[in-house]
Amino acid sequence: MSTKQQVLVLYLSSSALDANVIAWARYDGTGNDDHMAGDSDEPLYRSGVEALADGWRLIQASPLAAHAPGDEFRTGYLKYEFFFEKLVDDD
Amino acid sequence: MMTDSVKLNSREMATFAADGLLRLDGIVPDSINQQFLAEAGPFNKPQGSERPDQPTNTLTNFMARSQLPTVTAGTVLDTAYKETTALGGLVRLPRVRGAIESLVGSNSLVDHHFLHLARPRTFYEAGGVPQRSQHTHQDSTIDPRRAFDIQIFYFPHEVGPHMGGTRYVPGTHLRIVSESAIARYQNIRGQQHVVCPAGTLIFMHHGIWHGGGVNRSDEVRYMFKIRLNPSVPQVRLWDTSDLLDEDFQQRPIFFRKEPTNPNDIASLLTRPQPWFEGDTGRLEYINRIRFWRYLLGDESFDADYWVTRIENEPSTSV
Numbered sequence: 001m002s003t004k005q006q007v008l009v010l011y012l013s014s015s016a017l018d019a020n021v022i023a024w025a026r027y028d029g030t031g032n033d034d035h036m037a038g039d040s041d042e043p044l045y046r047s048g049v050e051a052l053a054d055g056w057r058l059i060q061a062s063p064l065a066a067h068a069p070g071d072e073f074r075t076g077y078l079k080y081e082f083f084f085e086k087l088v089d090d091d
Numbered sequence: 092m093m094t095d096s097v098k099l100n101s102r103e104m105a106t107f108a109a110d111g112l113l114r115l116d117g118i119v120p121d122s123i124n125q126q127f128l129a130e131a132g133p134f135n136k137p138q139g140s141e142r143p144d145q146p147t148n149t150l151t152n153f154m155a156r157s158q159l160p161t162v163t164a165g166t167v168l169d170t171a172y173k174e175t176t177a178l179g180g181l182v183r184l185p186r187v188r189g190a191i192e193s194l195v196g197s198n199s200l201v202d203h204h205f206l207h208l209a210r211p212r213t214f215y216e217a218g219g220v221p222q223r224s225q226h227t228h229q230d231s232t233i234d235p236r237r238a239f240d241i242q243i244f245y246f247p248h249e250v251g252p253h254m255g256g257t258r259y260v261p262g263t264h265l266r267i268v269s270e271s272a273i274a275r276y277q278n279i280r281g282q283q284h285v286v287c288p289a290g291t292l293i294f295m296h297h298g299i300w301h302g303g304g305v306n307r308s309d310e311v312r313y314m315f316k317i318r319l320n321p322s323v324p325q326v327r328l329w330d331t332s333d334l335l336d337e338d339f340q341q342r343p344i345f346f347r348k349e350p351t352n353p354n355d356i357a358s359l360l361t362r363p364q365p366w367f368e369g370d371t372g373r374l375e376y377i378n379r380i381r382f383w384r385y386l387l388g389d390e391s392f393d394a395d396y397w398v399t400r401i402e403n404e405p406s407t408s409v
Binding site: 009011012013014019021022023024025026034035036037038039040041043073074075076077078079080 | 226276
């Protein structure tokens, strides 16, 4: 028996963990599920807190960074990224 | 240009400024679609050394056999495609010509074109290779310009819901990212999957986030993309005759007693997308307004006071 990692990435509408999910990704180290771009139009959870309630462990959250002078209005990557994991015993 | 041109109106241009795309379903007549598919040539099952896990080799062989032309980067559009060819007919359709002229001017340049093939399920099953969708990406590379290129996505045949039509996210075009650095974003609220009749064109700003889907049908899916560069400032190139005084005037904001007209330029520029973050959604409005200023050639334009407020620097009091 070995332990495999499942990863859930949620992008929320603000830095609050109970904010709405606006984007998401999943990776499954067990190989049971094969997730890929464009495979769902509705997220599994409505917020980060809902993911916690379903047993996902938060392992990383994006920091809040100061806005560089002259770059305050430039938009780029999604700001509020939260990584979760589940550890699954793989028989 | 030599043929008729039906230009975009101001509402269509403002929609493009906000969403980063305009879609014209079934605009290309079937005669051109059929001619295009014939000139592209049939896609055969892997032959000889071609393998499903080496699609580049397969595509190289396909292009070599195709009658579709090659075009040198920077060629003036008018001279790029002979009138008698499918692509020559397509770019000379009045509605298509008008859209191109409205967005990138009458002497735009062909950057490149490419035929994207989504191979059918059987192609991968034969080789035991799993089908994967294309990661979300922005084409080319980091591009912080105010000027913009357009990419015409041409779907020459009907695209059904199981054919993996291009996935795209409206409103992402003004975000400055580095190509496939956004691949981690598997799904985004508001993402669209192209399902369309034959002859559909989508005119996209070069910055739109997109990716190809998985073709679960038994037919090859064709999509032809043409990237065009402007050769003039993209200022008031469309039919501006519908611009009204109220399109330049401020209106009550936040506390309103009457609903706003959804077709006002200000309404179109401040229409949110489902994926907007709370704070940066407001930056999107600001960036759209500044984009519209560029298109309008009017640095005083504002919608719902978003830019006026942050530009207000009163001089020393008298």
